[in-house]
Structure formats: structure tokens, C-alpha cells
Amino acid sequence: MKFLERIQPLIAVIVGLALGLLITQFAGESPWHVLKVLAGSAFGSRYDIGMTLFYATPLIFTGLAVAIPFHAGLFNIGAEGQLTLGALAAAAVGIWFPNAPWPLAPLFAGLAAFSAGALWAAIPGWLRARRGSHEVITTIMLNFVAAGVASYATLYLLKNPDSQNPETMAVGAGYLLEHIKFFGDAPVNSALFLALIAAALVGVFLWRTVGGFQLRAVGQGEQAAKTAGIDPGKMRILAMCLAGGMAGLVGVAEVLGNATRFKLGFSPDYGFIGIAVALLGRNKPLGVIAAAVLFGALHKGTIDLDLETENVTRDLSLILQALIIVTVSADGLWSWMRKAKTNGGTL
């Protein structure tokens, strides 16, 4: 039973993948061929692996941004807005202080990205803790506000005068992160290490520290935590701040590691895919990393699928992701059914 439970997400992924491949059959492409192309283009060479990891990096951050609040009993749908403002803040620092020297510059930009995301997420955290507003509503609304703020800042405050695209000026040269040489031309950069370190720190915080214990206590039994003298509101705000900070760090990967500037709409819904990543990764840091790599691989794989097959387009990627999300959520249904069965088959 325990073993089955453990590999349940894996089973879910396999089932989702199988369903997706079945669909390609209907689209007129051999599933075996599709699978080969998928795997080959995601992991076939150093470059491919690099691309996969490049896509996975922001997903690790957003996956953590959903996973942390989950442990405090919160559902953060606002990672998209948090990462937008994080990226904007990183860009702003890089534009305002273009001459900052290397190690200091990305450090400050990273700090700014983290703080911007954290502050943005603190709003729904505070609203939930002190006013009782549901975070699902507030975070999703704040996504729109963040998008608006980002548009305004990009188009009026930090606009790149030399470009017709909606983007800011470039950050100073001292800010840029190096690409990892091992992976050839792939833009994967040291933000990947930052993501891995962040995941490790989150793990240590949640499972080894007093604060993490209290935070998880609130998620698992608010009343019990309250009776024990823990302030659930405080813990919820803390959880949201950390989550927002994690989402904000996407800005480091994007602005300092890749685009050298803030581009409006750079994120292909990293924040929302983060929900799937956290769900699939069971809200554990290692799980989040694994799930992020999987979604990164899907992303990379399906781009090539578009080029190398006649009948399958990038939309398949979305369908595959959706199917995996459905099968992972069905996971919950599974355990629910099992519980129902032990209760004698009635509920």
C-alpha cells in the first residue's frame, strides 16, 4: 500500500502520457514515433537536455511558490503575478544601476526580485489572515493587477526606445548570468543552481526548523495550532511571502539569465504550470524538481514534435500537460475511493 502510494504520481504520468499518445494515433501519427521524437528532443543531446533544464528552471521556482503555501493550507494561484513583478524588479534594478559590478549586481537584482514577489504575495496573505478573504480569489485578481503594473512600467517608465517590442531597456552587463558551458548553446544558466538551492532551503525550512513546523501545523490543523499558541495568520503571511519570493526569482532566470531585459508576456504561464508541478511533485522539494524537469521536457519535446512530424502540432504539448494534470488530480479521487472502500463502500 505504502509503495503504491509513493509511485502513484508516476503511474499518473504514465497514464496521462499513454492517453496523450493515443490521441496522436487519431491525429494520424504513430504513437511510437511520437514518443521517440519526444524523448529524443528532450534528452537526446547535451543541448537538448540543456533546453529542457532551461524550461524547467522557472517551473522549479513556481512549483515551490505553490508548494509552500499548500503546507500552510493555502492555494496560491498568484505565482504568475508574483513572477511578473519579480522579473520587473530585477530589470528595474539592472536599469537604474547599470554599472554595478558583477557578484554584487545579480545579488541585488535577485534580492529585489525576491522582495517584489514576496511583497506582492503578502497582500493576499494578509487579507486572508486578518480579513478572511479567500486567497484563491485575491491571488487570481492580483495577477491582473500585476500584469497592468508591468505593462505600465514597461511602456512608460523603463521603455526601450530602440525597440518596437514591448520591452524594457537592457540591464547592465555586470548583472548577466553565465550560461552553463556543458550544455552547449542552450540558454540554461546559473539560475538553475539557484533554483536547486532554493528547493533545498525550502526543504530544510519546512521540515527541520521551528518555523517550518509551525507553518505546517497551521496547514494540517489550524485549531490545534492555534490552541498550541501558534498564530495561524502570521504563518499564512509568512508562507505567502516565501512563495511570492520564490516566484519572484523567476525574474533572475529570465531577466539576468536569458533575455537581459523584461519583456512583456515573457512567461508562458509558468505560474499556472507551477500548480501542476506542485501537484505532481506532491508539494515536496525533490518532487517539485522532478516534476519541473518533466514539464520542461514536455515543453521542449513538443516544440520539436511540431517540426518533425506532419500531423502533430505544439497544441499536443498542452493536451499532454492537461492529461497529466487530470490523471494526477484523479490521484485524489483514487485515495478517496480507497478510503470509501475501507469504510464499507458507502459515502
Add this chain to the structure above:
Amino acid sequence: MTSADKAVPAVELRGLSKAFNGFAANTDVNLLVRPGTIHAIIGENGAGKSTAMKLLYGIHKPDKGEIRIRGETKVWKTPAEAIACGIGMVHQHFMLAGPYSALENILLGVESSASAEGRASFIPKFLRPVGRSRAIRQLDEISSQYGLKGIPWDTEVEALPVGVQQRIEILKLLYQNASILILDEPTAVLTPQETVELFMNLKKLAAEGKSILIITHKLKEVMNLSDDVTVLRGGRVVGCRRTPETNIEELAGLMVGRKVNLQVAAPPAPVLGPAVLALKNVSLKTRSVHETGMHRLNDLSFEVRSGEVVGIAGVEGNGQSELLHVLLHPLEFCKSRDGGLSGEINCLGSVTHDARRSLSTKRIRDLGVGIIPEDRHKEGLLLERSVEDNFLLGQETRKPFSVSGFISGGALRAAANVAIEKYDVRPRNLTIEAGNLSGGNQQKLIIAREFEQSPRFIIAAQPTRGVDVGAIEFIHQKILLARTAGAGVLLISSELDEILALSDRILVMYGGKIVARFQRGEATEQALGLYMGGAGSK
């Protein structure tokens, strides 16, 4: 030999077995209920009483064995089939829809079939008219036949006293033509007076030929009420007696499997120290719509001194929960607009609430306050977490468990191991989820955690609710030990036996007010019951 002996038994269980995930909840259970009698089923928590009744009621299917109703073998797939066969169950938590009237509740589920018998059957079931007047006529008839008086048909049930709600539940079963009634812990929420009334009604029902099964753990009630009694332990029947031929001591022994000391020896007179809790004119007004004004706190003033147990008796819902809330979380009343907490609370020498400020829960706990909360599942434990983590809860910021912000697993395991040994938490396993412990062991875990912190003031709310006889004895001893060691104890309980056995002083709460005060020895169950029912003040 009476006629009931010769008649075909109303219910007969033969060799019933049921296992859940390999855990045998019932093994070879035999039970025989004579028609027109009251049959008590007793046993500790987890002894398999409820499982046996759920098998009988069709909620679970037996793995082995046979259920016979009036001599006929039955196999049900759903409770609906059991109901159709005349079996009815009153659950411990009533299954009434609060905002609906008594009548609507009784008709719920039966209205379509009952009202449309023989006519208009082409109308789909859920669209058939409710035969209101006909139903009232029938119900009046039934209730006068069985003496179930005083049910106002059109009042919302949530506004009715619990005793009346229970009568509605019973009437509902009778309206469905039930002839075999199962009552699960029916007296848990009643005042002594309401209990007496319920018993009268049940005896009348039995006299009218209904067969009644009553699940309980209160042995006194078994003696007063039942004709027969079956004792379960560990999923097996360990004894079956005619009630007049047995006694409380024998039944308790059968339940626990050893001799039990039911009488807590009256502890020596308290050695009083300084006050650990002092309330001065504490009132709580709430503006929330649902509160009728009955359940707030009304001008409470009392003290608990070091070395004594002060018991608060009262039917649930008369302000006990609010009192606990105010003692623990005064800050919430200060912040919320509901507000309206007035008066002064002094705890262990610190003002925890007055007109100017309130202390946080953390500060109050750190003064040296131990708590056995009312609802151990919600307020006491993290059910999905390990025994170890639950032991840590509330002391995670203190030494030696916290070392510069990190949790010291070693110190925690060492202390937790000592504690579960000392407080006999079974199984001795720190990694098991708290939710998988039995009720008694969960409570012992909470007591281990709280008492190991050597609190100087202990709030014990319903400390033995839903806990088996053996654990009750243990918990009472621990509370008295803490008192001897100089702690002040505020005991809040709806079990009068518990209040009477442990308290040095007894306060009776009714409608948010203290309506009577007694010293040890002055109070009797009857006197307390009267005040608990709102019969006046003293």
C-alpha cells in the same frame, strides 16, 4: 421464563465477523434481542459496538455470519433495505436538517413514497405533493400512542432543545414503521432530567412491542434501563447477561478485562495556594446573527486557586466553549469587530485581558497553562502527523527541542519516548500517525504533552469524552496528581460523575451564567441537574 423468551427473537446475529484491512473489528459476534425488550450493548471505544450495529443496519456487509430479523435470514446491500425491514437508527450526532421544521425533517426521505401511495403514481417521485395534513394526523397518532409529547411541528429544529430533537429522531423512525430501534449513545448530550424522560419513553416503546438496542458506555444507565446486556471487548462478545442478574462492577470488569476501580478515592482536602485564575465580571456579547443571546458569557466572576479542582458543570452549549475561548484567545475578541469582551481576566499573576489589552495565546501558554481541549481531533492534535510531532506541538519554540531555530530531533525523540511510556500511550511508536491511535490513547498523548510541561494552571475540557473506562481511570488519576503537585485545575465537563468525583468546588453554568456554586460533598446529581436545566440559581 417469560413470553418474550419463547417468542422469535427480534434480532439475532450469528457468528458475525467483519475485518477492515485485516483488522478484525468484529469476530464471531452473537447477539439475541428478545422482542419488546431493551438490549444494551456496551464496550470500550473500539470494542466493535458500532461496527456490529452498522452491520445490522446495512452500512457494512459482514464477512461471515448471519443476520436474522424476526427469524428470517437477511442480507442487505444498503441501509435502505434494513430500513424497509423495520430497522431504525438514531445516530449519536443527529441527522436532522437544522433550518427545517420538525415535520419537514420527519417527512424528508419518506414523503414521496408515503404521501402518494396508490394515487398519482405517474408523477415522478421527487415531484409528488407532500401530504402535510395527513402526515400530521398520522404523527399525532403515533406520538400519543408512544407518549412522545411536546414536539412543535413547525419550529425549526435547530431552535429546539436537544432532548426534543432526539424525540423527533425517534418519531421519525416510528413514522417509517421501524420496530427495531438502534440508539447510539443517546444520553451523551442530555441533562439528567432529559435522560430520565428519554428512558421513560424508551420503556414505553418497549412495552408497546418495539425492540430497542442501545449502545452506551454509561453503566449506570444500563442498570436503570435495559432488560439484557451484551458486553463486547476487542470485537468479541465477552458476556451476555440479564440485567437484573448482574451489577456495575461485573460489567465494568467484563468491558476492560480486569478489575476496575470505578470509585475515585476522595482526594485529601486541597492545600490551597494563590489564585492561578481569576475572572472579574467577564461578559461576552456577540453580534453574530446566529447567536440568540443565550450562549454568550454573562458576568462571570470566579477564582481557581493553586491546589484545587474547580468543576464547571453544564449542558453543552451554555457558554463553556466561549469561556475556553476567552481564556485562551482573548486577543481575538480585541481585534475582531464582534468584540464585546469585557471584564478582567488574571492568569498566573498576569493580566491576560482587561479593558486596555489582551495577551496572545502564545504568551498565555508560556505563563504555564496546560490545556486538554474540548475537541481533541480539531484542537488537540494534528491527526495526519506522527505522535512525535504531536508531542512537540506547542513546545517547539522551547529548549531543548529548539536549538537556534532548528528542531532537535534527538532531544524530541528522547523526551517523547519517556512521555509515552509514562502516560501509557499505546502503541509505543513515535512515528505512527496520531489519527491512527484510539480515542483514549489520543487523549493520553495530549495529557502527556501538556502535563510533561509541568503547567501551574490546567484547563481540562471534557477530558474523558469518548474515552474508554480504563483510560478514564488513568486520566482522572493524572488530573488529581497534578492537583496534589500544586497545579490549579479548571475542569469543564458535561459528565456529572466526573465533575462530582474530581471537583473541590462546582460551578453550574446555564445560559452563559454561573447559576449555582457548590463545595465538594454538597452537590448531588439531582441538584446539579436542576440548575443545569435552568431551574433557577443559588
